Amino acid sequence: MPEPIISHVSDTARWVAVYRAWETARPDALFRDPLADRLAGDRGHAIAAATPRAAVTGWSAITRTRLIDDLVLDSIANGCDRVLNLAAGFDTRPYRLPLPRGLTWIEADLPALIDEKQRLLADQKPVCVLVREAVDLADSAARAALVARAVAGARNALVITEGLVVYLTDETVAALARDLAAEPAIRGWVLDMMSPAMRAMISDGMGGRHPARALVRFAPDAGVGFFEALGWRARDVRPILRAAVRFRRAPFWMGLLTLLPDPDPRRLGKARWSAVVRFERT
Numbered sequence: 001m002p003e004p005i006i007s008h009v010s011d012t013a014r015w016v017a018v019y020r021a022w023e024t025a026r027p028d029a030l031f032r033d034p035l036a037d038r039l040a041g042d043r044g045h046a047i048a049a050a051t052p053r054a055a056v057t058g059w060s061a062i063t064r065t066r067l068i069d070d071l072v073l074d075s076i077a078n079g080c081d082r083v084l085n086l087a088a089g090f091d092t093r094p095y096r097l098p099l100p101r102g103l104t105w106i107e108a109d110l111p112a113l114i115d116e117k118q119r120l121l122a123d124q125k126p127v128c129v130l131v132r133e134a135v136d137l138a139d140s141a142a143r144a145a146l147v148a149r150a151v152a153g154a155r156n157a158l159v160i161t162e163g164l165v166v167y168l169t170d171e172t173v174a175a176l177a178r179d180l181a182a183e184p185a186i187r188g189w190v191l192d193m194m195s196p197a198m199r200a201m202i203s204d205g206m207g208g209r210h211p212a213r214a215l216v217r218f219a220p221d222a223g224v225g226f227f228e229a230l231g232w233r234a235r236d237v238r239p240i241l242r243a244a245v246r247f248r249r250a251p252f253w254m255g256l257l258t259l260l261p262d263p264d265p266r267r268l269g270k271a272r273w274s275a276v277v278r279f280e281r282t
Contacts, residue, residue, distance in 0.1 A: 010109075012089070012215075013039075013089030013090040013113065013163075014039070014040050014041060014044030015040075015047040015051075015061075016058075016061045016089070016163065017037070017040035017044050017090045018037075018040040018044045018045055018047070018048040018058070019048070019062050019065075020065060021033065021036035021037035022058060023065075024037075030063075030066040030247055030249070031065060031066055031069055031096070033092050035092045035095060035121065035124065036090075039092070039117070039120055039121075040090075057249070057251075059244050059249040059250050060240055060244065060274065062244075062249055063240050063243050063247060063249055064162070064163075064192050065162075067243055068160065068162055068192075068276055071236065071238075071276065071278050072093065072097065073097065075190075075278070076099065076100065076103065076158075079155075079156045080103075080157070080158045080188065081154055081155055081157070082103070082105075082151055082153075082154035082158070082185070083104070083105045083158050083159075084108070084151060084157060084158070084159045084160070085105070085106065085107050085108065085161075085162070086108050086137060086159060086160070086176075087108070087109055087161060087162075087164040088108060088109050088160075089113065089162075089163065090113075091107070093105070094107075094128055094130045095121075095124055095125075096127075097127070098127070099127050099128040100128060101128060101129075102128070103128040103129065104128070105128050105129065105130050105131070106130075106132075107130070107133065108133040108135050108137065109132075109135075110134070110135075110136060114132050114133075114134045115134075118132065133146055133150070137164075137176075140175055143176070144179050147159075147179055147180060148183060151183050151185040151186055154185040156185070156187045156188075157183075158186075158188040158189070159180055159186055159188070159189045159190070160191075161176075161189070161190070161191045162191070162192060165193060165218050166193065166216050166218050167217060168218050169218065170218060170220065170226075173218050173226070174226075177227055177232060178231070181230060181231035181232065187280060187281055188235075188278060188279065188280050188281075189279040190278050191277055191279070192274065192275065192276050192277070193218070193220075193224075193277060194216075195219055195223065195263070195268040195269075195272065195274070196219045196220075196221055196268065197268070197271055197272045198219065198272045198274050199219035203216055221268060222266060222267075222268075223263075223264075223265040223266050223267070224237060224279075225265075225266040225267075228266075231281065231282055232279040232282060233279060233280055233281070234278075234279055235279060235280045236276075236278040237275050238275055238277070239273060239275045240274045240275055241257060241273075242258050245258050265277075
């Protein structure tokens with residue numbers, strides 16, 4: 001290819017939408033997302049087609065989606081009254097999850113992506129109150145202003161950053177963690193993260209052909225401890241591989257890896273590890 005198939009982090013939104021569409025077509029689907037194929041488009045399918053065989057089924061992204069679904073619904077069942085999805089991409093949870101009608105769900109992303117999503121879903125009605133905000137999350141002042149505006153009036157807000165922090169620098173993630181911790185209304189934060197060894201596998205492994213290899217950055221040695229030093233406590237740590245095996249989505253041979261104990265999420269060492277984590281304020 002004359003240029004990387006994923007040239008911008010926003011392209012990952014189309015890529016993951018392909019996997020949601022594939023999962024939806026299964027008779028034993030872990031979730032149903034009838035809008036996913038529309039959002040993926042031709043470019044999303046091209047990205048998926050360029051993915052190395054080791055990741056071509058999208059089992060990791062599919063498992064991550066289901067794990068976050070479960071944590072969102074659990075948070076709402078336990079009093080969450082506002083959801084802020086930063087770098088929401090082509091996420092469709094406000095359309096497909098059984099959410100309270102009165103819940104306010106705020107999606108934030110780059111203006112071009114927000115405009116495209118508005119156009120593609122113009123004929124669809126969300127199940128809750130949905131607000132979209134166009135913002136460059138790399139702009140620290142704009143990000144802080146958005147967060148304050150989004151959670152105003154909430155008592156128990158949940159932030160989602162699915163597929164975001166792994167593409168940021170350590171400094172940017174730390175700044176984001178501080179921004180969120182500074183808002184008393186934000187009680188929970190759901191994100192996905194990986195170990196340095198997993199980042200190395202993506203960046204250098206698979207023949208150097210992984211579509212996102214040039215974008216992945218954040219993979220702290222301290223794991224969840226990185227966030228615990230910034231005002232957060234890991235309440236739920238759900239390793240993606242272990243869940244994928246339980247859901248029967250991971251390749252069969254990977255089941256053998258779950259016979260080994262999971263690494264300490266605060267001392268990841270050389271483990272190839274990724275997880276969905278729900279943090280709460282300390």
